[in-house]
Amino acid sequence: MRWMLRAVITAVLLVAAAFAVTACGSSDDSSEGSSTSSSASATTGAKPGTKITLWHNSADPPALRQLYKDFEADTGIKLEAIANPSAGFEDTTLTRWASGSRPDVLEYHPTVTNLLALNPRANLRDLSGEAYIAKSGDLYRSAATVDGKTYGAVIGFPQVFGIFYNKDVFARAGIDTPPTNAAELIEACRTILARTPGVVPIAESGGSQWPVQVLPTLLMGDANPDNTWGQELRSNRAHLDDDGSPFTRAMETYKQLRDDGCFNRDAASATVENSVRGLVEGRVAMVALHSDMIAAMVAAAGGDAAKVDGSIGFFAVGGESPAATYIPSPIGSYYLPRTGDADREAAALEFIRYVTGRGYGRYIASARAFPVIEGTPEPEGVSALAREVKASYDRGPANIAYAADVPGVGGVMVLINKLLIGQVEPEQISEQTQKAVEQAAKAAKLEGW
């Protein structure tokens, strides 16, 4: 009988040790401000049945929504997804955030400029050392990271900005080679106006607010190799209103395009959905957008991805030379706000580990998206248009958008809208935006201000 007693004691000790390990993992993960690096591969201590909230973008594609359901099914954790509308996404999210309300998981921009507005040191959990960071190349050098601490997880491929064009309209206008710089873009617009009457050369969508930033951002994209200019702006060594700044030049080109009649008449109030529909139907020649909008193009074509592949092309453009401009995507980028509730914080960390780990491969396969975490195979059946965008990004030069690291540029979309209707001049946009940058940089106590 003595061996039985020994076996029981051993079993009890083993169970106690297992509990101790679990408890350590749990307390480590939920402690405020502590790094989770020591427990990156350990269990989070999340309990099935825990209910957590997720604030997400209403434009999350079906595959991402399926990932949320898979997470619930696989972990038993209940995820309440609360959508923030994609039109006005930033100010809706920040208004909610500013009211003091906090979700357990926040889907939001991983760019430093947007991250600073969340005051990460005080409000977000430090995820440095989590397994996915080491497996994501140098992504976190420019994304979701402030002062060497990584606060977010990015599972989406960066949004690549460029111009989507209708191939048939280009053919009818006799444009064989897509424009590569500002001068060629102006020329292409004039050609389209002359040869394909009734077609809008470039559709702008001021009613959806954010899209008007895309074209000017492209036109200064080539000025920011390795984010050098962005860093200078951030540290007060360069200014948007400097003489001959790429920012002012981009706005001047934009004004020229407006004066030439390149934009739709309702550019200041049209919605991006209308612009995309016009592009797919051949009423519009070009729309400056990012790669996450390919899904909207397929939707505008009645779900016919082959039609979109056949009729829509993509090209990168810059002020002087072509450059693929990108920004880490807000779709599929997550932060963990501090809530002070150990169970919910453990469950939220489980969410991050799930979407970057166990659930990631399945998500990539169903989204037909390009993976950013190593060890995940590229999926089958990616659309030709998405491949064209990726090829442009891979071919380079691919520069991160100037605004990625510069705080206070949130108001630029309103100013561009004013430019569209002739209410301001390019120089005024530069001056006023620079003032907002100064206001934000000083508030964030950035170095150099």
Added chain:
Amino acid sequence: MASTTLTQATGAPEQTAVRASEQPGPRRRKSPRAGGHWPFFALPAVVLVAVFFALPFLLNAGFAFSDWSGFSEEIGFNGVDNFRTLIDQEIFWPAVRTTLMYAGFMLVFAIGISLSLALLLEQTTRINTIFRSLFFVPVLISPLAAGYIWKGMLASNGPINGMLSFLLPGTVDTAWLGDPTTALPAVALIEAWKWSGLITLVYIAGLKAIPKEMLEAAMIDGANAWTRFWRIRLRMLAPALTFNVAVTLAIALMAYDVIAPTTAGGPGDHTTTLNIAMRLQWGQSFFGPASALSLTVAVLIVVSAVPLVMWMRKKEVN
């Protein structure tokens, strides 16, 4: 003759009232001044106003002079820097101007439309009752829903332009909410439409309160319909008008929820009222400047609505 009739008609109730106050009835309670209980009854209202209005107002007033932002945990006093920043960035004065213009448009639309509706629907008939209910429906609709509905209606390819193209020669494709000239009146009209049902009801109540004898006397004295309206009904409507102007002005100066879904402040900043500008600042985590704009709304209401209402009350008495 008319003036004699009027004096007699209005004089009678006054005399009755004076007599009533002179009669020392046995059941009559002590007057408030004599009893001293009235502060007790006023207390709940005073507490509610203090806690839910005065205190937040004062706290917000403090933030307007602070460097509160989402970028930092520290909040420090920064004088009038927020106002200076907003003026430097050409946000403050355009927003004040737009807000006042919006209030002007809305006053004209809401008061004008509602008064016409009230005169049309004054008589209590079955059809008028149906129409009164119908016109009241927009009051019950969420302002956001109303905004989205009208955004679709007023789109360049929307039904309003479709109808105009049918009625008028040529094609009408004006982007009513995207054109700098039409955007502000268009959103003010939507807001007026939203509230006209309520304002109409107040006018109808006011019209119903006008003694019939007075109008009959005027008719006997030979006053035509316009004279009766201008000299009697409109003047007797003064209390209703004061109420409607005060309410409309407050709604207009606080305008946000109809503008947000329709134009979001655009095109450019042509419909950026103070509250829209406030939300834009707030949305960029600049809470200090947002509070400054919020304070401006409160001050604007106090300095414009209060004297206006006082002046109108005075006119009522006269």
